[in-house]
Amino acid sequence: MHALKIENVYKSFGDTEVLKGINVAIEPGQFLILVGPSGCGKSTLLNIIAGLEAATSGHIYIGEREVTNLSPKDRDIAMVFQSYALYPNMSVRKNISFGLEIRKVPKAEQRETVQRVATMLQIEDLLDRKPSQLSGGQRQRVAMGRALARDPSIFLFDEPLSNLDAKLRVEMRAEMKELHQRIQSTVVYVTHDQIEAMTLGDLIAVMKDGIIQQFGPPQVIYNAPKNMFVAGFLGSPSMNFIPAVVEQTESGLGAFLEGGAGRIFIPLVHCTQALKAWVGKAVVLGIRPEQITHAPEHEGRIQIGVCRINRVELTGPDALVTTCLNKTDVIARVQPSSLCQVGETMALGFDTSMIVAFDPATEEAIV
Amino acid sequence: MNKAVGRQHRAGRLFIYGCLLLVAVYYLVPLFVMIMTSLKPLDEIRTGSLLGLPLNPTLEAWRVAWGSACTGVSCEGLKGYFWNSVFMVVPAVVISTMIGAFNGYVLTQWRFRGSDVLFGALLLGCFIPFQVVLLPMARTLGFLGISGSVAGLVFVHVIYGVAFTTLFFRNFYVNIPRELTNAARIDGAGFWLIFFRIVLPLSPPIIVVSVIWQFTQIWNDFLFGVVYSAGNQQPITVALNNLVNTSTGVKQYNVDMAAAIIAALPTLVVYVVSGKYFVRGLTAGSVKG
Numbered sequence A: 001m002h003a004l005k006i007e008n009v010y011k012s013f014g015d016t017e018v019l020k021g022i023n024v025a026i027e028p029g030q031f032l033i034l035v036g037p038s039g040c041g042k043s044t045l046l047n048i049i050a051g052l053e054a055a056t057s058g059h060i061y062i063g064e065r066e067v068t069n070l071s072p073k074d075r076d077i078a079m080v081f082q083s084y085a086l087y088p089n090m091s092v093r094k095n096i097s098f099g100l101e102i103r104k105v106p107k108a109e110q111r112e113t114v115q116r117v118a119t120m121l122q123i124e125d126l127l128d129r130k131p132s133q134l135s136g137g138q139r140q141r142v143a144m145g146r147a148l149a150r151d152p153s154i155f156l157f158d159e160p161l162s163n164l165d166a167k168l169r170v171e172m173r174a175e176m177k178e179l180h181q182r183i184q185s186t187v188v189y190v191t192h193d194q195i196e197a198m199t200l201g202d203l204i205a206v207m208k209d210g211i212i213q214q215f216g217p218p219q220v221i222y223n224a225p226k227n228m229f230v231a232g233f234l235g236s237p238s239m240n241f242i243p244a245v246v247e248q249t250e251s252g253l254g255a256f257l258e259g260g261a262g263r264i265f266i267p268l269v270h271c272t273q274a275l276k277a278w279v280g281k282a283v284v285l286g287i288r289p290e291q292i293t294h295a296p297e298h299e300g301r302i303q304i305g306v307c308r309i310n311r312v313e314l315t316g317p318d319a320l321v322t323t324c325l326n327k328t329d330v331i332a333r334v335q336p337s338s339l340c341q342v343g344e345t346m347a348l349g350f351d352t353s354m355i356v357a358f359d360p361a362t363e364e365a366i367v
Numbered sequence B: 001m002n003k004a005v006g007r008q009h010r011a012g013r014l015f016i017y018g019c020l021l022l023v024a025v026y027y028l029v030p031l032f033v034m035i036m037t038s039l040k041p042l043d044e045i046r047t048g049s050l051l052g053l054p055l056n057p058t059l060e061a062w063r064v065a066w067g068s069a070c071t072g073v074s075c076e077g078l079k080g081y082f083w084n085s086v087f088m089v090v091p092a093v094v095i096s097t098m099i100g101a102f103n104g105y106v107l108t109q110w111r112f113r114g115s116d117v118l119f120g121a122l123l124l125g126c127f128i129p130f131q132v133v134l135l136p137m138a139r140t141l142g143f144l145g146i147s148g149s150v151a152g153l154v155f156v157h158v159i160y161g162v163a164f165t166t167l168f169f170r171n172f173y174v175n176i177p178r179e180l181t182n183a184a185r186i187d188g189a190g191f192w193l194i195f196f197r198i199v200l201p202l203s204p205p206i207i208v209v210s211v212i213w214q215f216t217q218i219w220n221d222f223l224f225g226v227v228y229s230a231g232n233q234q235p236i237t238v239a240l241n242n243l244v245n246t247s248t249g250v251k252q253y254n255v256d257m258a259a260a261i262i263a264a265l266p267t268l269v270v271y272v273v274s275g276k277y278f279v280r281g282l283t284a285g286s287v288k289g
């Protein structure tokens, strides 16, 4: 049984098609992240799951029920909005218990639930305040509390942390993760923050232009992106895309990168079957910055190249250096201690085990 | 340097307050004259100056205006007409404000196909001059069997006021975020529950605006009153006109003044009581909560 199944959902506003055939299914207890650039239809999809918006076509199942034509209140969901949408005229206590009151939960039980939720979120002291008397982080907690009070089969979150400052965001992210592990509920979570996506999700659906580009666990999406959009969207700084030509050498398939103090040979070890057809043709090699580091001591699938450094940025724990290979800027993540001056050359090690090759025309990964 | 700035500043203040004072006097002098005149006996009015204080202040003129002055043929003062106006204005204000709130709620939170067109059409209602609707409205009232009565006047004022109240409430509710009503829908609230529990509690500022606007419009209306009511069903504005125009020998200025103040008092009271909310409500839309 799926906790949530979205089947072939299309949505148009007038002439503009916003969702173009969405298919997703998750198991109970899973944390699904919908991530993508602004305007790609994440909120629209979430609103369709909630029943706030009607799909143009397609079906939604929650648990074993088809809910496509049910109103939001009959879908057994709770939602946290980006702006929190707390009722301004009600106290925090009322905000949390409003949904219970409408569902005719007995008074005593309401009080108990409010107490439980308030303890869980550490907002007991705030229960008698109005939303206007709360800070951003406190409002966020109350909004969570309102959702938690109801114990629904699915929680829907629409960018719940995007209005918080950076520090609070990290804190709340950790709390959110802990909370989910504790209550084991099914969650659909919209964000355009790729760190939230990577850290919180059991499953990530990367969306663009109303289409799910890739759906899978964070590590799979990170390491084996299906296309250049997904590869570039997750990870910061984003993946380097280096144009190169596939060549057949004695040691196997590979490609040469020029621009350093010599040619750097990059063996291509994955998907060699598919890549055979590309010998002599141009591809785009995707390699993440952390896979290019200062020259290592240990061996393995590491290729060392001496490169001229054009730019240096210190981020704190490590430094980002920019070099130029095959006429493309390439960013590497190195230890600050091994840093050199701009204009000098340094030895960089390329971890070639994770390299992904893309078709430059379709931007799809070659597999 | 600092001193010079300070002096300039003080001079500026002085100028501003001077201007304000002048304007205030300009507006208050007529009221002052009215009150003074209403407190003077008739012979004192004839001999004394217009601005002078009454030598033997008396409430006699007020008593006459309220209870025994002649308005046309009957001589029972304004009191009956005052209550006519109250019985007209209270239901008319309440009903038109409620309908306006409801319209605004539907037009903003439950948009439907053509809701903007409907709103445009309603807006047009604000620009229709009274005179245009006089005849068709007379027929409608006759058809409904409420012509010439206070009930008829209530009906007319509600119809005419809804365009304005809808405009007020719509423009206020447009600023209520959609997410708020969506949150309530997910919490299980329906159309009416959202209206009464979420939207109305946010509305006091705009309710005050609507009430003040409607109250002054309806209370001060003369044209509809004179056209659609007759005899003892007339509102106070019409009665005041009759009182002033009924000449039985000497013109009783003190009674006229007292009557005019009585007719104007309720709107004054409404302004004094809720004026500060009025200003707040008018500007409420510009500040995001």
Ligand SMILES: Nc1ncnc2c1ncn2[C@@H]1O[C@H](COP(=O)(O)OP(=O)(O)OP(=O)(O)O)[C@@H](O)[C@H]1O
Pocket (backbone or CB within 6 Å): A013, A018, A037, A038, A039, A040, A041, A042, A043, A044, A045, A192
């Ligand atoms: N009611 C509407 N009428 C017309 N177009 C709409 C409506 N709601 C959304 N859209 C359009 O649908 C597209 C997707 O909107 P949506 O709000 O789902 O984006 P999103 O992925 O949530 O973006 P963000 O990250 O900025 O919140 C946008 O191009 C938007 O302009």
Ligand SMILES: [Mg+2]
Pocket (backbone or CB within 6 Å): A042, A043, A044
């Ligand atoms: Mg959104």
